Amino acid sequence: MSPAIPADCVPPAPTEELEIRSADGSRLHAEIHGQPGAPTVVLAHGWTCSTLFWAPVIHRLADRYRVVAYDQRGHGRSEVPPSRIRYSTRALAEDLAAVLVRTVPAGERAVLAGHSMGGMTVMAAAGRPEVAERTAAAVLVSTGAADLVAELRVLPEAVRSPRLRRFLHRQGLRSRLPLGPVGPVSRAALKYGTMGAGSPAEQVEATARIVHACPTVVRSRWAGVLDTLDVRAGLARLTVPTAVVVGTDDRLTPPVHAHRIVAALPDPQGLLLLPGVGHMAPIERPAEVAAEIDRLAAAHLPAVHRPSPQRSLPA
Numbered sequence: 001m002s003p004a005i006p007a008d009c010v011p012p013a014p015t016e017e018l019e020i021r022s023a024d025g026s027r028l029h030a031e032i033h034g035q036p037g038a039p040t041v042v043l044a045h046g047w048t049c050s051t052l053f054w055a056p057v058i059h060r061l062a063d064r065y066r067v068v069a070y071d072q073r074g075h076g077r078s079e080v081p082p083s084r085i086r087y088s089t090r091a092l093a094e095d096l097a098a099v100l101v102r103t104v105p106a107g108e109r110a111v112l113a114g115h116s117m118g119g120m121t122v123m124a125a126a127g128r129p130e131v132a133e134r135t136a137a138a139v140l141v142s143t144g145a146a147d148l149v150a151e152l153r154v155l156p157e158a159v160r161s162p163r164l165r166r167f168l169h170r171q172g173l174r175s176r177l178p179l180g181p182v183g184p185v186s187r188a189a190l191k192y193g194t195m196g197a198g199s200p201a202e203q204v205e206a207t208a209r210i211v212h213a214c215p216t217v218v219r220s221r222w223a224g225v226l227d228t229l230d231v232r233a234g235l236a237r238l239t240v241p242t243a244v245v246v247g248t249d250d251r252l253t254p255p256v257h258a259h260r261i262v263a264a265l266p267d268p269q270g271l272l273l274l275p276g277v278g279h280m281a282p283i284e285r286p287a288e289v290a291a292e293i294d295r296l297a298a299a300h301l302p303a304v305h306r307p308s309p310q311r312s313l314p315a
Contacts, residue, residue, distance in 0.1 A: 002182065002205055008286065009206035011055040012062060020102045022073070023094040024086060029077035030070035030099055034062035039111075039301035040104055041293060043069040044096060046116025046142070047222050048214040050076030053115070053207075056286030061293065068103045068110070070095075072117065074218035087221045089231055092117070093125035100134045109136035111297045113289075115282055116253065117222065119143025123231040126238035137269070137300040138242040139293050142250055142279050144257030145264070146230040153251040182208045195278040196249045207280050235264050241300055243269040243292055247277025247284065269296065 014031035022028055031051055041061055043054045051069040061067050071078035073086070073095055081087060096112075104110045112135055114122040119140040125131045144151065182205070190211060191197075191204045242265050246258035255273065262268045272292055274285050282289045 003201040005206045005209070006056075006202045008056040008059045009052075009203070009283065011052055012058060018102060020070070020098050022091070022098045024091065026073050026081060026086065026091070026095070027079040028070055028073065028095055028099065030068060030103065032103065033058050033067040033069070034065050036066060038064060038066045039297060040066045040068060040108065041297060042096075042100065042103065042110045042112050043067065044112065044114040044118030044121045045069070045072060045075070046114075046118050047226060048075070048211045048219050049115075050210055050213065052076070052210050053280075054282060057113075057282050057290045057293070060286060060290035065297065068099065070099050072121070074222065075214060080215060080218055081221075084221055084224075087225050089120065089124040089225065089229060089234075092121040093128060093131075093234075096121050096125045097128050097130045101130055104134040109134050109301070111135075111137045111139065111293060111301060113139040113141065113293050114143065115141040116143050116279065117226065120145070120226075120229060120231050123234040123238055126234045132237075132239075135240050137240050137296040138238060139245065139289075139296055140242060140258075140261060141245040141289060142247065142253050142281050143261070144229075144253040145232045145235045145261055148226055148229055148253065148257075151254055151256055153254050182212050186212070193251060193279075195280050196247060196276045196284055198276050199278065199280075199284055203280075203283055207283055232264065235261060236266070239266045241267045241269045241296065243272065243296055245272045245274065245281055245289060245292055247274045247279065247281050249276055250279045250281075252279040 012033055014033050016032040018030040020028045020030050045053045050071050054069050058067050074080045112122050120143055122138050123145055187204050187208050190208050191199060244258045244262050246255050258271055262271045274281055274288055277284045
C-alpha cells in the first residue's frame with residue numbers, strides 16, 4: 001500500500017490558469033494562486049518536476065501574495081518540445097521572460113524563486129531587460145551555476161576515480177530508461193538520490209509521483225542540457241538582492257554550489273543551510289523555504305498584510 005500524500009502537498013485550486021506562448025511558440029501552462037492585487041511571487045520548478053512540486057510553499061504564501069507557478073517546457077501541462085534544439089538555457093530564459101511579461105503587471109516587480117533547474121532559469125534570464133525590470137529580488141534553492149556533473153554526490157565515496165565518477169554520473173543523468181510505476185524500489189532510490197535520510201515516507205511518495213510523471217524523453221533531453229550547463233555569466237548579471245538555500249545533504253547540487261553562487265552574486269542576501277535536507281527542500285522543509293521567500297518579499301515588495309502565526313495548513 002502506498003503512503004498517503006501529505007495535505008500540504010495537495011495543490012490548492014488556482015484562482016486563474018493561463019496558456020502562455022514563449023518566444024519560439026512553445027505553449028506553457030501557468031497558474032495563479034492567492035490574493036489578486038497582492039505583491040507577486042513567481043515560482044520556477046526544477047528538472048522532472050511541475051507546478052505540483054511547489055504546493056507546500058504555495059499553501060504558506062497564498063494568504064498574502066499573488067503566487068504564480070508555471071510548468072517548465074516539457075513538464076506538467078506545458079507543451080513537450082518537438083525537437084532537441086528547443087531544449088536549452090536560452091529556452092528556459094525565454095520561457096521565464098514570457099511568464100513575467102504575461103503575469104507581472106506593468107510597472108510592478110516580483111520576487112522570483114527557482115528550485116534546481118528553476119534556479120538555473122533565473123540565472124540564465126538575469127540579463128534580459130524584460131526580466132530585470134520585473135524582478136525585485138530572487139531566491140535560489142538547491143541549484144548550481146556550472147560543473148553539475150563534476151560535483152554530483154550520488155555515487156558512494158568508494159568510487160574514487162574522478163573520471164569514473166563523472167562517467168557514471170553522466171550515464172545516470174542522461175538515462176533514457178523509463179522510471180515505471182512508483183514502488184518500494186523506486187521510492188528508495190529516489191529518496192537516496194534526492195532527499196534527506198529523515199524525509200518521511202509521505203514526502204517521498206509525493207515527490208516520486210511528481211518525478212515519475214515526467215516524460216522519459218523530456219527527462220533525458222533536459223539532462224543533456226544540465227550536463228554542460230554554465231550560467232555563470234547570467235549569475236554575474238543577477239544584480240537584484242538574492243538569497244540562496246541549500247540542504248546540507250543535497251547530493252545533486254551539493255552546498256559547494258551554493259557557496260560559489262553567494263561568492264559570485266552582486267547583492268547576496270544570505271545563505272540558508274538546512275541540516276539533513278536533500279535536494280527537494282521545497283517539499284522537505286517548505287516552511288523554511290517559504291519563510292526565506294517571504295523575507296525577501298517583505299524587504300523588497302510593497303507591504304503586505306501578515307496573518308496571525310497560528311494560521312493552520314490544510315488538514
